[in-house]
Amino acid sequence: MDPTAWHLWLIAAIVLGALEIKLSGFVTLWFAVGALMASLIAGAGVGLDGQLVMFTLVSTALFAASRTLFKNVFMRDAVHLKTGIEAMLGQEAVVMEALSDPHGGTVRINGELWMARSLSGPLPEGERVTVEQIEGLKLWVRRPSASHEVSLHQQQRKKETVGWD
Template sequence: MDAWLVWLIAGVFAAVGEILTAGFFLAPFAVGAFAALLAALVGAGDLVQLLTFAAVTIACFGLVRPIAKRHMYQPPQIRTGTAALVGRPAMVLERISNDDNVGSVRIDGEVWTARAYDEDRVIDVGTKVQVVEIRGATALVEP
């Protein structure tokens, strides 16, 4: 079997494997195999083909690694809307009592209807609380 055909088969298998796994691990091997295929087509010897395969594969990994590292260490998505309020401090403006269905807090200058996260807890006016969850237009808080 000709060397170029071996490199073609190796490159196709690596490319198909990359498509099926989507792990971006086999792609550099496929690129290296196709580079060795070109070397074989121009008449390079076996050692040159092997060195071409190794050099191009290593170069591809060198190119891909910094990109992969950058994606691994990206900061978490910026929270917006009501999700951004979770964990924020708030001040109780009206006594919070789940049984009486009353209560309000000020979160970042806005007044929100509030309920205690712990169903049995009553929270008095002036208490500093933290937003645990937002359900609809109601903030669930705890001291």
């Protein structure tokens, strides 16, 4: 039995545990537990190969199990956070430069000016619109009531083709 092997594994476990406290990513914690287990079997007289196998197996198993556990248990109800352009879909904007059919105009959304085209005919300056689509750097907008009317019309058409009453 090598009297220093278990000391080295114990020091590694303490250092990895301290790193976990500093980094807080639930990664080095599992390696610290693996080093602690390797320290225990080193103290029992198992050779270096067995210590390395124990460290690797324990660390890998705990790491894989924790990622699966966190994903399936703690993140199952997590909502996908929409950011950037994806967050603008369905948001309200204000027409800053009238939207005419051939050229479009400008709308303000989230404090930024965007080029826009109307899906519901010409729109005067100051009107509130809803962002329906994004194509490159251009927003396609429509009056909020127009998008509601279209969805009702689409629902009615779906009922007729399916045969609902």
